[in-house]
Amino acid sequence: MRLLRAFGFFLLACSARALEVEDLFDRLDSALTFAAFQDNLRAKLSGTIDLEGYHFQQPAPGLINSKIDNLFNARLTLFLDAQFGPQIYFFAQSRPDRGFDPSNHGAAVRLDEYAARVTPWEDGRFTLQIGKFATVVGNFVPRHLSWENPFVDAPLVYENVTPISDKAAPASAQAFIHGFEPASKYEFNPVIWGPSYTSGISVSGRLGQFDYAAEVKNSSLSSRPESWSITEIGFEHPSFDARLGLRPNQAWNVGISMSDGAYLRPEADRTLPRRRDVDDYRELLLGQDISFAWHHLQLWAECYETRFEVPRVGNADTLAYYIEAKYKITPQLFGALRWNQQLFSKVSNGTGANVRWGRDLGRADIAAGYRFTPHTQLKLQYSFQHETTGSRRDDHLLAGQFTVRF
Numbered sequence: 001m002r003l004l005r006a007f008g009f010f011l012l013a014c015s016a017r018a019l020e021v022e023d024l025f026d027r028l029d030s031a032l033t034f035a036a037f038q039d040n041l042r043a044k045l046s047g048t049i050d051l052e053g054y055h056f057q058q059p060a061p062g063l064i065n066s067k068i069d070n071l072f073n074a075r076l077t078l079f080l081d082a083q084f085g086p087q088i089y090f091f092a093q094s095r096p097d098r099g100f101d102p103s104n105h106g107a108a109v110r111l112d113e114y115a116a117r118v119t120p121w122e123d124g125r126f127t128l129q130i131g132k133f134a135t136v137v138g139n140f141v142p143r144h145l146s147w148e149n150p151f152v153d154a155p156l157v158y159e160n161v162t163p164i165s166d167k168a169a170p171a172s173a174q175a176f177i178h179g180f181e182p183a184s185k186y187e188f189n190p191v192i193w194g195p196s197y198t199s200g201i202s203v204s205g206r207l208g209q210f211d212y213a214a215e216v217k218n219s220s221l222s223s224r225p226e227s228w229s230i231t232e233i234g235f236e237h238p239s240f241d242a243r244l245g246l247r248p249n250q251a252w253n254v255g256i257s258m259s260d261g262a263y264l265r266p267e268a269d270r271t272l273p274r275r276r277d278v279d280d281y282r283e284l285l286l287g288q289d290i291s292f293a294w295h296h297l298q299l300w301a302e303c304y305e306t307r308f309e310v311p312r313v314g315n316a317d318t319l320a321y322y323i324e325a326k327y328k329i330t331p332q333l334f335g336a337l338r339w340n341q342q343l344f345s346k347v348s349n350g351t352g353a354n355v356r357w358g359r360d361l362g363r364a365d366i367a368a369g370y371r372f373t374p375h376t377q378l379k380l381q382y383s384f385q386h387e388t389t390g391s392r393r394d395d396h397l398l399a400g401q402f403t404v405r406f
Contacts, residue, residue, distance in 0.1 A: 022373055022374070025373075025374075025406055028406055029046075032044060032045040032406075040084065040085050041082070041084055042082070043082040044081050046079045046405075047077050047406055048076075048077045048146055048147060048403055049074075049077075049403070049406075050074070050077070050403050051403075052071075052075070052401045053399065053400045054070070054073070054399050055069060055071075056071075056397045056398070057069065057395055057396060061385060062160060063102075063194070064101065064103070065101055065102065065103035065105065066104045068104060071102060073104075075095060076095065077093065077095050077145070078094045079092070080092040080093075080094075087118060088117070088118055089118075090115070090117070091113065091114070092111065092114040093112045093114075095109070095110050095112055096108070097110075100225040113131070113132055113133050113197055115130060115132065116129070116130055116131060124206050125206065125207055126203065126204075126205045127204045128202075129203075129204070130200075132197055132199040132228065132230070133202070134196060134197055135198065135221060136215050136243050136257075137192070137221060137241050137242075137243055138192075138243070138289050138302050138304075139289040139290075140154065140302060141195045144195050146401060147405050150336035151338060151365055151367045152381045152401045153365075153383070155338065156320060156340030156361075157190070157320035157321070158194055158195075159190055160190050160191075160361070161182075161185040161190055162189065162190060162191065162318065163177070163179065163357055163358055164308050164310070165189065165268075166222065166224065166263055166264050168267075168268050168271045169264070169272050169273075170313060171271075171312070173350035174350055176347075176357065177347070177349055177355055180358075189222040189223070189224065191222055191306050191318065191320055193224055194225075196219075197225070198223065198227070198228045198239070199217065199218045200215055200216045200218055200235075201216055202216075210244065211243075211244070211246075213242065213243045214240075214241070215240075215241045215242070216239070217238060218230050218233050218238060219233050220239045220259070220261030220262060220283045221239065221261065222308075223263065227265060233265070236279075237261075237278055237279045238261065239259060239260065239262070240259070241259040242257065242258055243257040243258075244256055255288070256288055256289075257285070257286070257289065258287070259287075260282055261283055262279045262283075263281065263282070264281055272311055276311065280309070281309045281310065281311055282309050285304055286306075287304040288302070289303075296327055296328040297327050297328075298325070299325050300323075300325075301321070301322065302321060302322060304320050304321070305317070305318075306319075313347055313357075314348065315345075316344075316345065316347055316357045317344075318343065318344050318345065320340075321340070322338055322339060323338070324336065324337070324338040325337050332370055333369070333370050334368070334370075335366075336365075336366070336368075337365070337366055338367075339362070340364075341360075341361070344356045344357055344358035345357070356390075359387045359388075359390035360387065360390075362386055362388060363385040363386075364383065364384050365383045366381065366382050367380065367381040374405075375406060376402075376403070377402070377403045377405070378400070378402050378403075379402075379403075380400050381401075382397070383395075383396070383399070384396055
């Protein structure tokens with residue numbers, strides 16, 4: 001009986017402490033909210049603190065940038081949202097961290113997003129947005145931040161580095177096929193680099209059951225974070241992206257996306273064949289996405305067919321897809337599964353034979369998450385990746401992420 005009373009007292013103390021923490025967050029939320037001009041101007045500062053741990057084999061998988069097998073990564077993300085009347089909205093996102101992708105480099109501060117949005121009509125039929133912001137393509141980007149993403153990392157198509165390089169054209173077909181080195185993977189690009197916070201202008205809206213969005217951006221979907229700012233890459237070679245969606249009811253959302261953009265950076269111009277420039281070589285993408293929600297179950301899937309026009313090689317095609325499921329076991333506990341795969345076409349090696357220009361691979365991800373309070377969350381993930389062609393290498397990843405939202 002003494003043990004039961006002690007345990008009951010412990011639970012009561014924990015509950016009281018949790019209530020104190022929640023009260024602190026509520027007071028912080030009020031302190032970070034600003035209103036003026038009879039509430040016509042409203043602004044709010046919010047954010048997340050992410051503490052991440054990774055254990056993996058070398059070379060590091062995906063876009064993780066580390067030469068050691070155990071990596072601790074901390075990140076503070078700050079969001080500013082401001083509303084000017086019913087029609088004008090401004091948002092910005094800044095991150096003090098050790099790089100856009102997990103790394104063991106020195107810390108720095110970045111301004112990842114900043115944009116102004118105008119919505120002339122209340123029914124949302126048309127919205128104009130200008131600035132630096134995430135791409136409209138697909139259905140992962142709206143849920144890519146740590147609080148919404150049930151996994152620690154992104155799907156394979158957003159972080160698997162391919163033999164495509166945006167910094168220099170290959171000298172020959174042989175150099176393209178054999179030039180990729182995992183140790184120097186940051187010289188190369190994935191199909192889509194994360195949320196692709198490129199700079200430009202977009203229009204979007206909803207008409208009945210249909211959603212539409214189109215954007216003109218300064219860099220392609222595969223471009224690296226250094227290419228996203230307009231001060232680094234101008235609008236000489238813009239990318240054109242669009243998505244058309246259908247919502248037949250609250251449970252389903254189906255979409256088709258497309259993109260056409262020059263993927264080479266300006267410094268690659270000196271490595272191109274004579275009388276050619278970077279605008280002659282495009283990344284062409286066609287994508288399909290679908291999502292479904294029913295009670296405690298959520299499903300997402302995306303498929304991308306992509307063609308890179310490679311100097312001295314020709315067309316290099318790849319297909320990548322993933323299927324993801326999340327199930328809420330209790331109001332606080334959830335589990336998630338995701339299957340990813342990427343397949344590569346064959347190109348001529350310059351000697352009369354056709355070979356794959358990348359290694360086909362599949363990856364299985366399993367994760368569990370627990371929300372202790374409306375402001376704190378813990379996620380654990382295990383991933384197994386297997387190359388089905390080439391060296392047939394196996395890779396394992398263990399990851400954990402603790403998030404505090406305010």
